[in-house]
Amino acid sequence: MVNRREFLVGGLSLAAGLAIGGAAVASLKPTEEVVTTPQEKEYLKAGWIYVGPVGDKGWTYAHDLGRKYAEERLDFLETIYIESVQEKDADRYIDELVEEGCDVIFTTSYGYMDATIEAGKRYPDRIFMHCSGFKRSENVGTYFIRMYQPYYLNGLIAGAVTKSNKLGYVAAFPIPEVVRHINAFHLGAREMNPDVETYVVWIYSWFDPDAARSAAETLIGQGIDVLAFTEDTSTVVEVAEENGVFSFGHYTDMSMYGPNAHLSGQIANWGVIYEDVLIRAYTGVWYSKDYWWGFAEGAVDIAPMNKYVPSDVKALVEERKALMAEWTFEPFTGPIYDRDGNLQVPDGERASHDHLWNMMYFLPGIVGELPTT
Amino acid sequence: MFEDIALFLEVSLSAGSVLLLAALGEIVAERSGILNLGVEGMMSTGALAAFYISLMTQNPYLGIIVGGLSGLLLSLAHAFTSVTLKANQILSGLGLAILGIGLSGFFGKPVIGMIAPSLDIIAIPLLSDIPFVGVILFRQDILTYFSLISALVLGYIIYYTKLGLVLRTVGENPEAADYMGINVDLVRYIAIMIGGLFAGLAGAQLSLVHLPTWIENMTAGRGWIALALVIFSLWNPMLAPFASTFFGALSILPYYLQIFGFRVGTGLLATIPYLGTVLSMTLISMSRFRKYLGAPAALARPYIRGEKELYK
Numbered sequence: 048m049v050n051r052r053e054f055l056v057g058g059l060s061l062a063a064g065l066a067i068g069g070a071a072v073a074s075l076k077p078t079e080e081v082v083t084t085p086q087e088k089e090y091l092k093a094g095w096i097y098v099g100p101v102g103d104k105g106w107t108y109a110h111d112l113g114r115k116y117a118e119e120r121l122d123f124l125e126t127i128y129i130e131s132v133q134e135k136d137a138d139r140y141i142d143e144l145v146e147e148g149c150d151v152i153f154t155t156s157y158g159y160m161d162a163t164i165e166a167g168k169r170y171p172d173r174i175f176m177h178c179s180g181f182k183r184s185e186n187v188g189t190y191f192i193r194m195y196q197p198y199y200l201n202g203l204i205a206g207a208v209t210k211s212n213k214l215g216y217v218a219a220f221p222i223p224e225v226v227r228h229i230n231a232f233h234l235g236a237r238e239m240n241p242d243v244e245t246y247v248v249w250i251y252s253w254f255d256p257d258a259a260r261s262a263a264e265t266l267i268g269q270g271i272d273v274l275a276f277t278e279d280t281s282t283v284v285e286v287a288e289e290n291g292v293f294s295f296g297h298y299t300d301m302s303m304y305g306p307n308a309h310l311s312g313q314i315a316n317w318g319v320i321y322e323d324v325l326i327r328a329y330t331g332v333w334y335s336k337d338y339w340w341g342f343a344e345g346a347v348d349i350a351p352m353n354k355y356v357p358s359d360v361k362a363l364v365e366e367r368k369a370l371m372a373e374w375t376f377e378p379f380t381g382p383i384y385d386r387d388g389n390l391q392v393p394d395g396e397r398a399s400h401d402h403l404w405n406m407m408y409f410l411p412g413i414v415g416e417l418p419t420t
Numbered sequence: 421m422f423e424d425i426a427l428f429l430e431v432s433l434s435a436g437s438v439l440l441l442a443a444l445g446e447i448v449a450e451r452s453g454i455l456n457l458g459v460e461g462m463m464s465t466g467a468l469a470a471f472y473i474s475l476m477t478q479n480p481y482l483g484i485i486v487g488g489l490s491g492l493l494l495s496l497a498h499a500f501t502s503v504t505l506k507a508n509q510i511l512s513g514l515g516l517a518i519l520g521i522g523l524s525g526f527f528g529k530p531v532i533g534m535i536a537p538s539l540d541i542i543a544i545p546l547l548s549d550i551p552f553v554g555v556i557l558f559r560q561d562i563l564t565y566f567s568l569i570s571a572l573v574l575g576y577i578i579y580y581t582k583l584g585l586v587l588r589t590v591g592e593n594p595e596a597a598d599y600m601g602i603n604v605d606l607v608r609y610i611a612i613m614i615g616g617l618f619a620g621l622a623g624a625q626l627s628l629v630h631l632p633t634w635i636e637n638m639t640a641g642r643g644w645i646a647l648a649l650v651i652f653s654l655w656n657p658m659l660a661p662f663a664s665t666f667f668g669a670l671s672i673l674p675y676y677l678q679i680f681g682f683r684v685g686t687g688l689l690a691t692i693p694y695l696g697t698v699l700s701m702t703l704i705s706m707s708r709f710r711k712y713l714g715a716p717a718a719l720a721r722p723y724i725r726g727e728k729e730l731y732k
Contacts (some may be wrong), residue, residue, distance in 0.1 A: 100636070102532035248678050251690070256631040257640060257671075258690075261435065265675040268427045281533075282631060289541070303535065415678055 091329045093117075093321075094149035095128040096140055098156035099254065105279035106253075109298045109315040110155045110178075116318025117325055124325060134158030141166040145173060151328050153321070154178065163187055174328050179224070181404070183335050190320050193341030194224075195231035195403070196371055197313035197349045198275070199378035200364050201295045202235020204310050204352065205273040206243050207360045208293055209236075214245045215266030217276035217283050219253050221418045225277045227406045231378050232275050233413050239360075246271060247415035256282040267292055273310070284309055293355065300350040311364075312350035319345050339400065342371040379403065386411045426555040428676065429665070433556060436661075436668025437564040438622050438630055442646035443653065443660050444570055445618025450650060451578060452611035453591040453718035456498050457513030459619050460643025461520020462491040466623025468524040471634040474627075475536035483536070484563065484624045491620020492613050494520055499612040503605050506722035517643065525636045538632030539563070563625040568661060570618075575658035587611060591716030594723035604723050619643070641694060648697035654714050667693050 095114055099107035107130065118126050127147055132140050137159040144152050145166075151174045154163045160180035167175050167187035175187040183189055205214050214236055218225050233245045246266055250258040259282040263274055267290045274294040276283040281304045287294035288305030296302065296312025320338050327333035340346035349368070352361050370376035381392035385408035392398045398406075409417050442459050449456050470487025474480045494516065501512040539561045548558035557568075578584035589597040590607045598604050626642070627634055645667060652666075653659035674689040703709045710719065 100529075100532050102534075103635075104533040108533070246679055248675050250675075254635075255640075256633070256635065256638070260631060261431070261672045262675045264431050265672060265679060268424070268431065269679055281633070285632060414681075416681070 090123050090125050091121075091151065091325060092125045092127070092147070092149045093151040093153065093325055093328075094144035094147065095126070096132050096137060096144070096152070096154045096156075096159065097128060097130040098134070098158070099131060099279065101128070101130050103254070103279060104281055104301070105298045107155070107279075110153075110317050112299070113315075113317030113321050116316075117321040120318075120322055121325055121329075123329055134162075137162035138166060141175075142169075145170050150174065151176065151325060174324075174333055176324055181337075183337065185335060188324070188333075188335040188337065190324070190338035190340075192315055192317070192320070192346045193339060194313055194315070194347060195227050195378065196341045197347050198228045198231040199235040200349050200367060201275060201311055201313065202232040202237075203239050203364055203367070204235075204356050204360055205232065205275065205293070205295070206236030206239030207357060208310065208355065209240065209243060209273045211270045211272045212240065212242045212244065213269065213271045214243055215263070215269075215271035215274045216245055216247045217259055217262045217266070217274065217278060218247055218249050219278040220251060221249060221407075223404055223406045226409070226417065227403055228277050229413065230406065230408075230410050233410050234378055237410070237412060243412060245413045247409075247413060247417075249415075249418070250278060252278065254279045256280045259283055260286055263287065264290070296350050302350065302353065307353070307355070309350070309353060310356055311352045314348040314350055316346050316348060342368060343374055384411065385409060386413060422552060423555075426552050428669070428672075429556045430559065431672055432665050432669035433661075434560055434564055434630075434668070435671050436664035436666070437560070437567050438625050438642055439646050439649055439667055440567045440571065440660055440664035441563065441622035441625060442619045442643060443649035443664060444567065444574055444657055445615035445622075446646060446650045447653070447655055447657050447660065448574065448578075448587070448618075449611045449615035450655060450719055451587050451591045451716055452608045453594060453716050453721060453723070454498075454502055454608050454612055454615075455509045455513060455720040456495065456502075456516070456612060456615055457510060457647065458495070458498055458516025458520060458643075459615075459646050460639055460641070461517040461524075462494050462616050462619035463520075463623040463626065463643045463646075464524040464637075464639045465494050465520045466491040466620030467627040467638055468528045468623070468634060469620070470624030471536050471627035472528075472531060474538075475531060475534060478537050480537050480539050480628050483628055484539075484621065487624030487627075488617045488620040491618070491623060492616040495612050495616025495619070498616075499609045502722065503608045503612070506724050509720045509722070521637065521639075528634050528636065531634050532636065533633065535633060536628070539629045561625070561629045563621060563629060566621070567625075571657045571661050575656065578657060588716070591718055594718050594721075598723070598725060608723075619646075622646070641697075644701075645693050645697050648693075648700040651700040651703065651713060651715075652696070655716065667696070670696075 097107040101107055101111040114126055118124050129140050153176045155178045157179045160177055160182055163175050163177040164182050164184060164187055167184050171186060177189050179191050180189050216229050229247060236243045248262040250262050252258055259278055259280055263283045263286040272292045274283050274287050276297055281301045284294045284296055284301045284304040287308035293310050294308045296309055298315050301312055302309040320340055377397045379398035381396045382394040383392040385391050442463055446459055466487040469490035470483040473486040474483030498512055498516050501507040502509045541559055541561055544558040548554045586602055590604050594604045649663045652663040670692050
């Protein structure tokens with residue numbers, strides 16, 4: 048039994064804990080920051096909604112670099128952002144950005160898709176851009192980057208550098224985007240070294256450093272000497288450095304987490320898309336469409352290759368990169384068979400936009416299950 | 421095959437050692453009759469403090485010390501409410517957990533994603549060359565070694581010294597301890613502080629070894645799992661390393677099974693440690709089971725001289 052005094056004092060201490068802790072949490076997220084206030088009247092205001100903190104060094108950090116890039120280049124632009132917005136709260140914060148007077152609003156997580164479409168109906172005079180989704184309307188456009196292109200180039204490096212012929216891949220969720228990245232990486236590796244196998248481990252999370260660490264350590268324990276990943280932390284690079292194996296960064300240059308391990312990596316340049324959208328919005332020529340930009344538009348890149356990448360491989364990577372920028376080379380060019388032997392892309396053809404966006408098969412030589420739901 | 425198993429156990433041990441440190445501290449506290457549910461909060465604070473100091477001074481060892489002390493400092497709040505004010509320990513502990521997570525999330529905001537010097541793996545010469553055992557036990561970081569040694573030392577103190585007898589008496593029968601002239605409140609204060617110190621160290625291990633960075637909510641429920649470990653090790657520090665390694669193994673099993681091609685629901689497997697926690701928390705809140713498992717008889721019961729009858 049609990050007596051009354053005990054209960055009262057305990058209740059008070061719980062309440063105090065809740066109040067202080069709760070206040071700290073409340074003031075913590077999501078925070079809002081006004082970045083600039085230009086003096087001219089003729090300006091355009093753009094707002095961003097981020098799913099993570101801008102300091103995550105991954106997905107949100109890359110988007111924020113893009114925001115800064117656009118702001119630096121466009122003198123008519125004022126920007127504002129709200130970070131760490133949970134997907135269920137998206138509509139509330141979109142309203143807030145509209146109240147703040149934003150003319151263009153970027154929502155940067157797949158989970159904001161329906162909220163963005165709904166907001167488009169509520170505010171027909173504003174422009175909305177949703178990242179990574181497929182639903183569009185009169186005033187809601189979509190954008191994404193061809194991340195598979197740098198993954199392919201990183202695959203070339205991995206295939207050339209591996210000694211055990213075993214590559215590892217720490218992957219967030221079995222969805223077409225991630226499957227496309229894994230296949231592109233493996234495609235590049237197989238081109239350099241037909242004996243390469245790529246081991247895939249799913250961690251079922253975008254942001255779980257501990258799961259990423261366990262998965263990476265497990266892969267290294269199986270003799271894997273080059274790691275790639277699609278999730279939002281730098282953990283895999285750190286684990287690779289600790290264990291003396293190689294890795295690639297994702298979204299931003301992660302070489303500071305593993306100066307030796309970090310062979311290269313995939314870089315996102317969201318800024319060029321933001322600049323294009325905002326110029327169009329400012330000059331009144333924006334219309335709703337899907338941006339899917341890659342090397343050709345400068346929306347993706349690879350991180351600087353470190354000293355462990357052989358110079359002939361460096362030259363090949365640079366050459367392929369230049370060809371992709373002119374659209375004279377595309378990794379997913381037929382014939383492409385899946386690992387069950389079915390022809391997926393006929394000889395000489397390039398995989399179409401829809402094919403790439405619905406890719407749910409593995410190429411031969413990829414080890415691990417591909418759960419389909 | 422042997423190598424695979426050794427490697428699996430090595431990773432399990434290191435994955436479980438964060439839990440081990442926190443569980444050892446909680447065992448000491450619970451042995452004195454104090455249930456401190458605030459482990460998650462103290463760990464979170466310890467993780468941030470350790471990371472912050474390591475970042476500022478570039479000295480991870482200083483980070484360990486400050487991390488431990490910050491856990492200790494926070495535990496004093498629980499000591500004050502539960503020992504001095506004789507408050508309900510469950511409520512006070514929950515408050516502490518929320519307070520610690522909130523405070524560390526708030527003050528940690530500026531350093532999210534930064535890199536601090538981390539602790540290296542120390543392979544002990546000669547011993548680490550022993551096949552199997554050497555790989556598992558002697559290629560770990562300093563805090564894992566510390567946690568294993570602590571398990572032995574605390575086990576010895578609790579079962580074989582007068583100090584341990586005093587601690588156990590306070591936890592089993594504070595009235596008797598009081599008659600014998602033992603200062604019950606003082607013993608409980610010290611036990612809670614030891615619990616806080618270890619929880620802080622567990623946090624330090626998390627942010628300096630496990631994931632050498634700071635992110636919000638990085639404890640991810642480990643403090644609660646540590647509470648379950650206390651029960652699984654039957655309040656015996658020497659059993660705790662086995663329980664923690666078992667939980668560590670559970671947490672990495674999904675990834676191993678994927679590589680070896682087992683088609684199992686990995687998401688489901690990952691929930692096992694948490695299910696175990698829920699189960700054991702249910703058991704410990706039923707007084708009949710508590711006695712059966714060998715819990716300290718006065719666990720979670722404030723001691724007020726002369727008011728014994730109120731709690732029966």
